[in-house]
Amino acid sequence: AQSVTQLDSHVSVSEGTPVLLRCNYSSSYSPSLFWYVQHPNKGLQLLLKYTSAATLVKGINGFEAEFKKSETSFHLTKPSAHMSDAAEYFCVVSEIGGSYIPTFGRGTSLIVHP
Amino acid sequence: NAGVTQTPKFQVLKTGQSMTLQCAQDMNHEYMSWYRQDPGMGLRLIHYSVGAGITDQGEVPNGYNVSRSTTEDFPLRLLSAAPSQTSVYFCASSYSDLTGGTGELFFGEGSRLTVL
Numbered sequence: 001a002q003s004v005t006q007l008d009s010h011v012s013v014s015e016g017t018p019v020l021l022r023c024n025y026s027s028s029y030s031p032s033l034f035w036y037v038q039h040p041n042k043g044l045q046l047l048l049k050y051t052s053a054a055t056l057v058k059g060i061n062g063f064e065a066e067f068k069k070s071e072t073s074f075h076l077t078k079p080s081a082h083m084s085d086a087a088e089y090f091c092v093v094s095e096i097g098g099s100y101i102p103t104f105g106r107g108t109s110l111i112v113h114p
Numbered sequence: 115n116a117g118v119t120q121t122p123k124f125q126v127l128k129t130g131q132s133m134t135l136q137c138a139q140d141m142n143h144e145y146m147s148w149y150r151q152d153p154g155m156g157l158r159l160i161h162y163s164v165g166a167g168i169t170d171q172g173e174v175p176n177g178y179n180v181s182r183s184t185t186e187d188f189p190l191r192l193l194s195a196a197p198s199q200t201s202v203y204f205c206a207s208s209y210s211d212l213t214g215g216t217g218e219l220f221f222g223e224g225s226r227l228t229v230l
Contacts, residue, residue, distance in 0.1 A: 009154070034218055034219075036219075041224075042223065042224075043204060043221040043222055043223045043224055044157075044204070044206075044219070044221045045221075046218045046219075049218055090156065090157065092219075101147075101159065101162060101172070102208075102219060104149075104156045104157045104158075105156060106154065106155065106156035107156045
């Protein structure tokens with residue numbers, strides 16, 4: 001069985017400061033992990049994905065995430081927030097060799113203040 | 115370069131009416147799925163399909179029906195609409211990657227449904 005927990009429902013930062021969005025997962029098999037972003041009234045777009053290659057994954061728009069098996073975490077970071085980063089972010093897990101069906105976290109709303 | 119196309123984008127129904135949300139993808143993906151998104155609930159899986167002729171229930175299937183007669187199309191039917199089905203609906207498709215897992219999901223733009 002697989003599950004994913006996004007530890008913060010809202011994160012508020014000032015423009016130019018670092019961003020940290022936290023995600024913990026549980027998986028009976030080797031996981032594939034994803035981060036998606038959803039801007040208001042839009043569909044979801046892939047930010048980055050981990051599929052058992054390098055543990056530090058770089059994505060679009062300066063985001064990156066690190067897979068830490070010992071901590072079962074896949075936190076999303078960005079060194080410097082931009083106003084355009086304000087959006088909803090979803091962490092997703094699917095199991096390699098498992099159920100094949102992705103499981104979504106409940107989402108983290110990122111608020112960026114000028 | 116269409117990707118995943120959903121129609122309609124907006125729909126208002128009265129309680130008890132039926133309707134079909136259309137979803138089509140042109141990437142030859144074997145996996146297709148329907149989600150609903152409600153505030154604070156994230157995305158919840160309604161139904162999914164791993165290939166033509168194969169469908170299965172997700173987390174919240176009640177009140178919805180699906181079929182997959184072709185690889186490209188995966189319509190979602192609301193049999194008798196209820197106010198609790200007011201939501202934003204997303205169709206997504208994916209492929210099996212080389213590790214045997216699911217590749218990334220490709221989403222449509224969403225369909226906003228209001229049931230009065």
